Amino acid sequence: MKDNLTIRGVRGEIKIRRLVNGYPHIQAKEEIDLYYGLGYMHAADRMVQMWLMKIIGNGRASELLMATPDMIEADKYMRWIDLAGDATREVNALDAEARIVVDAYCAGVNAGVKASSLPLEFRMVGYKPDEWTPADVLLSAKMIGYVGLASTQADVEKFIFQMLQNGVDPARVKELFPYIKEEITPELIEIIKKTKSAMPIISPNVAWKRLLPNFSASNNWVVSPQKSASGKTLFCSDPHLGLQLPNIWYTAILKAGDFSLTGASVAGVPAVAIGRSKHLAWAATYGTMDLSDFYIEDIKDGKYRRGDEWLPLTVREEVIRPKKGEPITLRICSTEHGILEGEPKENGYHLSFALSIKKYLGAAAQSINAFNQIFRCKTVDKALDLFAQLTFSPFNWILGDADGNIGYQLAGLFPSKRAGTSGLLPYLGWDPTDDWTGVVDFRKLPRILNPKDGIVITANNDLNQFGEVQPMNLPMSSYRADMIRRRLTEKEKLTPEEMQRIHYDRYSLQAEIFMQVIRPLLPDSPNGQILRDWDLRYTADSVGATLFENIYIELVKLVFGEMGLGKELIEFTLKETLLFSMTSGNFDKILLSESSVWFAGKTREELFKEAITRGLAAPVSRHGETRRIYINNMFFGGKFPRFLGFDYPFEHIGSRATIPQAQLYRSAGRDNSFAATLRLVTDFASEEVHLNMSGGASGNRFSPFYKAGMEDWVDGVYRVIKP
Known part of the structure; x- marks a missing residue:
């Protein structure tokens, strides 16, 4: 499309002009037309991204895209979880005002599709987009909330289940997952070992986790005027998401009279998810709230046991129609707790999966309703209840707001569980005392308003102490949060430029702590001396960072692999899944302990010495050489020759514990990673927003806005935009 465009909206004229890296400034007289314009631009620039979410979310990838085995497996999973059906059932829960916004957005999307040429990706597979509907908006919101967030929580709970099923000592399980406070009884272990269908319905290495945006981890923080050089609120965000082209985020400015929104949206949803208005700024990180549980159900002849009664399973049939293939019929069985993992072919114990956003419908619609009010809210104290919704x-x-208030709110549907239970162990479906009893009142969830020190930080760390309940049972380590706080308290007054430096600070607090144990044990060898002199910063040219990583990984494999879960399992967990990336802090607490049941009678020093010997003997190169990846096109996934320009070469500098995370893992047989795909800083001394992003507005490889901004993102250069 042209760099400047005028279109007709729902009520009037909309003027759109391209800003830096192609992202749009959308202006209209009526607010409703801003959402029409946003929908139009989402479709014009991110059509493939939007319809991939829709097609996969509906379980129709093998029918409409490619009938490969992994696409068929993806369809089976999505039909099983049925988020699309839930989205359709929630449309009527949109309030009248939100429905007007959603309808305007959908009209804009569909107009944008008609005005745009069919993308190369869809021409290759013979697909033409259908209408974008309110149900698609809600499905997109549900997919954002589930992929990489609630799904990762469920993966870890399944990992714990399988550890116990395979005979791992309960004492080891409880030490690795310290939020398990209840006793792991021999009776429960016996039941777990007899439970059938324990494997996930889908492998963690299939296409849906590669093709969909992965919302994992992040940092954000806000500083009150007492700590800000300008005397105004200073606000920062850097969500760490899966690296892909185009970027998951889509920056936009919406302006109608005195009303304006500036920040990052996700194509498919009419909202600025991270950003600010004239009065208020907001940003999100993954809250590690436990929304899911597994129930062990006692199944006999198509019925499940509840106390002394046997109730019929609810059965839903789904038919998948792969291209040029025979239809596949699925029978999906449910209890009142959740969905069974596969159709039970024999009597006995089977697992069901309970997910609060499925059991208590309305979350996506309620969220759209709340966002619509948030954009007009002016103060943090009034906004907290809205964000809780x-x-x-x-x-x-x-x-943060223009009046100098700052705050924090954890949001989500946290189910009320039996007192004294962690939610990390499976519940017994036939015992009514194990049932959820509704959703915990959001006023009991962690919340902060105007703390005395003038700083609020979240980095997926444990924030349970700020609430009346403990919804976080798998928080990530506090390394990043602690490092951010250290930097924020080093200076009396802070500026946007200082916030930008913190965004790119690759000093490792994890390495600082581990090196206190490692350094005295290092040999007087060349590699030992390099590591001894290392400044604890991850830079492209650092050999010390490579040596530390070698030793750390050898230590993990030794303690948790060879002496614990098995070498093959721990190597698979390290390289092929997100599990270790999300729970590495749990492993670290054990490795740093003076003693542990995982040490199998050896001392910590003996284990560290062995890991040091192995790590220093491994091949050594500068850190950047070990971190070379490609940021791939989300649709083609690196299948095309690199010289065609669909992908971007990148040295992913950092670690699991640096402020800019640099996680690497494999999924669906391909290299994956997540990083700070968006960095945003705003000082309420003005309406300016400083940002950089990994990629430009367009999802079209042949657009000048496809890779726009990549060099700025790598080099730490921020661009300023304002309404």
């Missing part, structure tokens, strides 16, 4: 996903929301 963003129940589509377990997010930590931080807030």
